[in-house]
Amino acid sequence: MPTPYKLLLAAIVAAGLLSLCTFESRLQLPAPVVMRSVHGVDGFEVRHVGFAGAGAEGLQPRFGLDNALQAGTPFVLYGDRIYRRAGPGGFIVRPRGDARARYLVEEHADRPNSHSGNITSLSISDIERRELLGRKFLRNSPADVGKDGLGQQALGFVRTVLVAPAPGLGVAGPSSGAAPATQAPLRPGRIDPPVEGGDGCPPNYSIDRLRRPLQFDAGAWAFRARADARSFACTANFIVVDSGNGARLQLDLLDANSTHLFQTWVALPFDEDATVTVERLRVNGQRLQIDVHRHPGKLPDGKPSARQRLRLVISMAPPEVAPPSTQPGGNGTDPAPESAASD
Known part of the structure; x- marks a missing residue:
């Protein structure tokens, strides 16, 4: 068979096979x-x-x-x-x-x-x-x-x-929002705490790095947040887990029995790539006191950054609902301010 006919036959066969594949894929x-x-x-x-x-x-x-x-x-x-x-x-x-x-x-x-x-x-x-x-x-x-x-x-x-009983509550759902919080600078320590935190926690508490997103592991149970767990700290029966970044902490408060108690986020004056550790936790009634440590690193412009430490005081009290109307002659008494948490 002449070569041109062989080429034509090969082209026809190839086109047929391609059409079959295309037909099946559709x-x-x-x-x-x-x-x-x-x-x-x-x-x-x-x-x-x-x-x-x-x-x-x-x-x-x-x-x-x-x-x-x-x-x-x-x-x-x-x-x-x-x-x-x-x-x-x-x-x-x-x-x-x-x-x-x-x-x-x-x-x-x-x-x-x-x-x-x-x-x-x-x-x-x-x-x-x-x-x-x-x-x-x-x-x-x-x-x-x-x-x-x-x-x-x-x-x-x-x-x-x-x-589901309450649709729309999946992992992509909204967080609890930002609770009222204050920030105050503290004198930074001379050494850095472990990146994963763990101050005041039992030694078996850790970050499980075998699963995604990274989970806080308490041994008998684990907490899976929306994003990777970054650090944690404990006091008495309470545990706070951070799953945010350097510019925004995402905090979940749990107890040692795995009950979820509270969630909030806090904007920080750092860049997103900063390594931030939840270093210390105190719970005083309806207030959280959390010390945050920023590890040394580099600023966005490439310059070195020093250690920094902040104290966050976060209100867990639900927002007050304003009365329908204010009647004249009320007692005008405000609740006594809560005492500050001890250092």
Whole structure:
């Protein structure tokens, strides 16, 4: 056969193969099916089936733990742990033990080697009634994952089927805001405290660096904030965990029994890249006294920065609600100011 004909035949074959691949990659997935929606769901379990190791051929679950924690339910079971909501954006993490959930969200790696873009299926079941509540197929190609916003399509489907008692309280929800606070400079020490903090805490308290975001680990339980836990400090039965940065502390107050008590953020006069440690904690009634240490480093202009220390006094008292009207002749008595916390 002459060479031009061979080239033409090869081109035709290549075009045919390309058209087949293109046709398969554009196959429409079945529409999502919702058999029944359930309201007031207190929690569910997440399982992944068929994702070998780090994922078959790079295939990763579309509906992961981060997505599940945004569903708004009071708890989520995942692997050998249970995640219970604790304050805005936070979760207390414990071994699951005998905990069970009535509802199961299961993602299967149905076609990890398919030319059609790696399809997974998400099924939601009522285990108690042995009933399938809904199913959705997801294309898992890199382009689709990028457009998906880290599983937002899957999350939206789960929220449609399993409706939480108070939707919108996921890890992306708002924090408690900024409580009234004052700042005063202190004389910096000659040495730096550990970057992770821990002043006044038992020796088994630490930052768990094997999980993301980094969690505060108290041994029997852990606290997962919205972002990486940076440092912590303790006094008596109280623990404060910082998950902010050099320009803004994000503070969560807990007790030794894992009860979440208070959350606030505080703007600091440092740059975001500054290394800041929560060095010391005192609790005096409705006020927190927190000493903050800025480690030496470099300023944004490249010049060296010295150690700095600040004392924060934060009011935990709820904001006073103004009366509907002020009647003349009232006693005009204000509550006595609270005594300052001792150093």
